[in-house]
Amino acid sequence: MAAQFGRRLRKGAATTAVAALAVAALSASQGPGAMAGDQSGRPVTTGADTAPDAAAGGATGNSPYYTDLPPLNSPNPSPTIGTPVSKGPTESGIPATVLDAYKKAASELQSAKPGCNLPWQLLAAIGKVESGQARGGAVSADGTTTSPILGPQLDGNGFALIKDTDNGAYDGNSAYDQAVGPMQFIPSTWEWAGRDGNADGKKDPNNIYDAALAAGHYLCRFGWDLSTQADLDRAILSYNHSQDYLNTVLSWLDYYRKGTHEIPDGTGSLPDSRSDDYDTVSPQPSPPASHTPGSGTQKPDPGKGSPTPKPPATTPPSTPPAKPQTPTDTVHHLEDAGTAALTAQAGDAFTEKVSARAETKAGVAVAKVRLRFTIVGATDATFTGGENVATVVTNSTGVAVAPALKAGEKTGDFTVRVTVVGRSVTGLDYKATVSERAADVLTRTSDTALTCTPGGEFADQVEVKATYKGAVADKVAATATLIKSALDPTQAENGPYFKDADGKTVRTLTGLETDANGVLKLPKLYADDTTGTFMLRIETAGGAALNVQLTVAAAETSSPSPSADTSSPSPSADTSSPSPSADTSSPSPSADTSASPSPSPSA
Template identity: 45%
Template sequence: MKILPTRAASVSRQGLCTALLVASLTTAAVGASPPHNAGGTGDPSPGTDDPQRHPHGVPNLSLPDLRPKRPAPTGSPGSTVDPTGGTADIPATALAAYKNAESLAAKLYPGCHIPWQLIAGIGKVESDHGMMGGGLNTDGSTLRPILGPRLTGGQFELVKDTDGGRWDGDKEYDRAVGPTQFIPSTWESFGADGNGDGVKDPNNIFDATAGTARYLCSGGKDLSDKGDLDKAILSYNNSREYVNAVTAWMHAYQSGDVGSTPDTLPGAPTGGGGTPTPGSSTPAPSTSPTPGSHEPSHTGGNSGGSGNSGGSNGSGNTGNSGKPSGGKTTPPSKPDNPGKPGGDHGGDKPAPSAPVSRLDRIGDQKLEATAGESFDRQLRVRALDSAGKPAPAGTRVRFEVIGLDTAARFADGTRTAIVTPGKDGTATAPKLLAGDKPGTFTVRASVEGRDGSKIAPVDFAATVKAAPAPHADTLVRVGDGDLKAAPQGRFTDKIQIKATDGDKPVADTALTATLLAADGKTAAVDGPFFKDKDGKPLRTLALPRTGKDGVVTLPDLFTDAKTGSYTLRLTTEDGVTLTLKLTVEQAAPQK
């Protein structure tokens, strides 16, 4: 990742202890390294083209101050330590999310051995544990969305929009999202539901940290191994400075001297203020500094528990609120409007009234399809108000494919679809493709918006059956030309047979080759023959199975002293047959 000078310069402002720590960080790992143990099955490692590893923002690379903390002053509210005496403090909700992610990973990826302190190091460097969004609500959502710069190329990676603006509010380019700064396309592959609410929301720190653990553990990594740890962090951000900063914070948290701080910056509003509902397709605009801001504000080299990270100062004010990372000037947030219920927090428009009281399923709960095909019916629900009338305009229904072990997707290739009901309140999901992986999964329909969590979702149980094994209906010879040989010799042309189903090759087809007399019916007792392992003649032979291209090559076919015409018959287990004419004759004398 390209690092701005203001970030790199902060390293020089650390004390002697920090300098000594940096020297040991290049290959630092989680404690002593036991023998390497593969992390077990799970997601494949992200490819080198995954945008998550390329420049997508400017993380805070300030290192922890290793000076001992001072006890909190008597009667000091909130923190258990003096926030000015050390930097290894974590907001209470963030700390709970990190430990929850470690617990989930221990069950899902037991060979990964990921410590919560590593996830906390990512959270610290990427968003100061969510403080760059003003803080956290107790449900894990950020007070304001945390968005990286628009990925338009140049200083950062070029990533055109992949989520329709659902998570980052940008339908032209992607932006890193949430407390652990996931690229939307990467979140689509590695997102997780960390709080068990059925929604994978990168703006919620419980989901974000669970997704971070899943991403770091992918590819069967064992993070107690130094090499795997290094690869995991580099895959999150391909920068040695980034690895050094993350591992420095990890070791600081592993020291055991970790305090709990309040979830919000001093003076920050709580209970919403523009927080998007989990799964909201359009995050509220943020007036907080975002990762990658071009003019980060620093008051020193220490980005500790006081919230001084990435341009946010300890008082809750932002160092560059007028210039978000995209470089465009945005108006300051408006004060609460007493004329509107709940006010107008941070310039957000109040959510439209949506008196939806229930969702009703239309059609059967269960649906089935064969792998590689699409489901024969589209899922439908009806959104109704308390009087049983269709939901009003502005209602949105979210359909989501739930299940890690399914390749099912909607027709546009995504796992989620947002649908506006018609006048009768009916919302119809797009066509659902079964994918190529047999198994079961759930499609959940839920109401989007602030009140959506109060309405029971509707679940559809989906089953993908394995596609029947293809069977060849045709055998053809590969190549042409007469098959001729001289006595006491062999056929010099290799004989290849292709099994097809229509025009598609069929692999793993078993064939039997039989040599017959010229009439194609009588078993041959002389003429062409195969050889067994001892070199003895064989005139009936089970051939190797066809390869992926549907082709099998016959072994050498020899001749004895007899001349004449013969027949080679190829037959599948299903009785599909191909016959070829063989001729054994003396070569014409050369003139």
């Protein structure tokens, strides 16, 4: 059976009074700003504007918390790890893994929400008050508590009434909710506030890294600046709506700011007292009976026995005055206030905002009502600031407008649900759609002709830029295919090609994506022995397409001039073909002395 949250100590009324005085005195001694009322003369505010989630019980559902206060002395310097320490230094020490979780969460918030100015000491103060630093650091190496830390079931018996919201998934209770883990989140709050602080793919309220990061984001919502006392008070009160809780957390915050040190896991001191230790004692003593001159205890008559007490004067019961209605009490229903279609591409901001109007039964607008906007569904979309819940007060026309929505990378539909804080009024659901990133225009980044010789490789790689409505289209999915022709987009069987990781020929590339500047650079292209003009087609999500021409041709050879060409015979230079005047093989009548002699007349 899951371990219950600490011990419950029953004390008498006298002890209660002494403890209350001690709490007040010690809280007042803890330095500037320790008490909520000590704000340089400013009055403390604890109304609805101070704690936007008070009606829902804050992060903890207003569960009990530890009331132990820090030692009166400032923390001592850090002792050596493993050295026995007295209670004072142990009180100031924080178990190593728990301390690491607080510091990592604050560091992440400093990057994600720098305007919040969340100190890690605030997480430490809340962790001390909620669970005694995860029961003195009883956590595994990954930060998960060695056994579940559960608050009492919130069944309305001395606590808030919160019926089961998670079917027992987090707290093991399918009847009522219980606060869970070292930062004591109730399941309904963890469902939207949970974070994965140790990057293990899970959001576990029993893991100190997850819980600390969730607490940090919870305290930093609504644009609060925790370096200002007013916003710090608001944030703490939104975690648990109790003035005593605020005072206790501020005391530990001031103490840890003066110094702390790391101690081994499992060696932290355990708190002794809880806020519900006195729940069987009347919260305040009954007022003494009033006296008027001449009245009082009846004196005995010496001549008679014990006096007969006079019956108390009876007065007809008076009807208690009716509780004044708040604006929230008058809300009958919610109406859409003209929200247009909610669509956006992955990674983009939605151009439209969700708006709703609170109205009475007669249709009259109701101002100053808190409406909660919650993102529901399998989506990573968030409101501005990275939250998936926001609370907004209706204006004079009864309208509340949610912060801008920002799409994540998950595509598909999700819901934005609007409800009235503090009332069971039927909510409104708004459908929102996230589509994949798209481009509508593709252009080459260079106009260089793409040519290659058979069997070679193209000198230039194909590079294109994608835009959508004139803006850079980043992270857009694309494909590239060597096609038969501009009129036949089927894959070609020969011609240019890409190579896969194994060096094999491929003519279609999938899984491509433009970079942050909308640019897509394709791998090198190669040519087989086929010559001619070929076509590369690039297409993106959203319908953008571009055909790129590729040419494969044999290398050109130089063409010799006729005067230098000795391979073609020239009549004047060709000695292989004898001219008639030079031909000695053909006899000439005048020159041939080898012919038969003609007879001489004298002979």
